[in-house]
Amino acid sequence: MLAGQRLSLLLIAWSLVFISSFTSPSMAEVTVITDSDKRTLVFKKPFTRIISLYPAHTRNLMDLGATDAIIATGRSDDQLPNLAKVHFRDDPERLIALRPDLVLIRPMISRSYPQLIKRLQQVNIQVASLQPSGIDELLSYWTTLGKLTGKEQESMGLISLFSQRRHDLQQQLAAVPETQRKRVYFEAIHKRMKTFAPQSMAMFVLETAGGINMAADAPQVRSTNIAAYSKERILAKADQIDVFLAQQGRMNPVTIEEIRNEAGFAMIKAVRENQIFLIDEKLVSRPTMSLLDAAAIIMEILYPEATDRGAST
Structure with a gap:
């Protein structure tokens, strides 16, 4: 089944789930x-802290539209600078002192800091670990966030x-x-010569x-997107x-010069023809609407004439 057909079927399925949530007592x-x-x-009302x-x-x-429900974010999260900043490595009591009713994490935190989860649950603070592993799970992820915050519609x-x-x-x-x-090699981590798993968000963006x-044909590393x-x-x-594309950010702090000067890379057609491009890893790695912003940027890189026509129509 084509990706577009699969997404359409998923949209229908999630619509039915949404409708049924209002018809079931x-x-x-x-x-x-x-x-x-x-x-x-299990909860009876939306979370507000x-x-x-x-x-x-x-x-x-x-x-x-649930910004008012957020009382604190991670230290590296600069989207709401006026809120309290915490870290999953902090003493759990620091988080507890903020009196949250829900702490949203992702599986990486659960695996590395199970003691945090245990302590929060001991004082009846709910913890939800969420991270869609592919585009098919993105829709259910948004639906889940809607349920948690009372923003289902x-x-x-x-x-x-x-x-x-x-x-x-x-x-x-x-x-x-x-x-x-265009035929593209999409780099994830330059120093380790890693790309993205075929089913990853980044490859959805590229496609x-x-x-x-x-x-x-790249083999996935464990259960990651790499x-x-x-x-x-x-x-x-x-x-x-034809094009050498690389994410750039904390995970891959690479430059075009580093890619160009990598031993042996002068053989690559894209390198010879100066077709090396970087894209912000925040756009291609996070399950947000920004995935389509990244797709638009990459499409403009690959097919500028097509995007110019699209902008003029």
């Missing part, structure tokens, strides 16, 4: 969700907007013949932008890589 009394760590949360320890959670809550609006914006990008891309699509993933791809495998496809 039991749902009006108690809401039950299961988070990414298979932890079950939320600590968000992942910037993507913060962004999505803001997009849902807004979550459906976000899903609808995402679908419409994706459709608009597809319409622009339709102007580019299949035979002219939405019309890029052909030259590392579609995939292994050695320099030898990259260079084996050197003449086929």
Whole structure:
């Protein structure tokens, strides 16, 4: 099934779930969700004092209109600078002192700091660990955030907007013949020669932008969004890589010069032709509406003529 058809079916499915939540008497009394760590949360009313320890959670809550429910964010999260800043490495008592009714985390925190989760639960603070592993789970993630905050209708609006914006990008891309699509190597971590797993958010972005993933055969590293791809495998496809794209940020603090000067990379067609581009890793790695901002940026890199036509229509 094509990605577009799959997304359409998922939108229908989530619409039915949304409708049923208003027609079932039991749902009006108690809401039950299961988070990414298979932890079950049962609650009777939306949460109104939320600590968000992942910037993507913060962004999505803001997009849902639940900004007022956020009382603190992580130290590296600069989206709401006037709020209290905490860290999952802090003494749990510091978080408890803020009197949250919900702490939003992601599985990485659960695995590394289980003592934090245990202490919060001891004082009856709910913890939800959420992180969609692929685009198919993004819709359910937004729906879950809507349930947690009482913004279910807004979550459906976000899903609808995402679908419409994706459709608009597809319409622009339709102007580019299949035979002219660019072949792209998308770097995740330069020092370790890692790319993105084929089912990752970043590869959804690339495919939405019309890029052909030259590392579609890359093996996923554990259950992460990262995939292994050695320099030898990259260079084996050197003449086929039209564009060398790399995320840039804390995970991959790389420069175009570093890529250009990497031993052996002069063999790569994209390097020879100065087709090396960087994109902010926050746009391609986080499960937010910014994924489509990233797709639009990459599409403009790959097919500037098509995006110019789309902007003028």
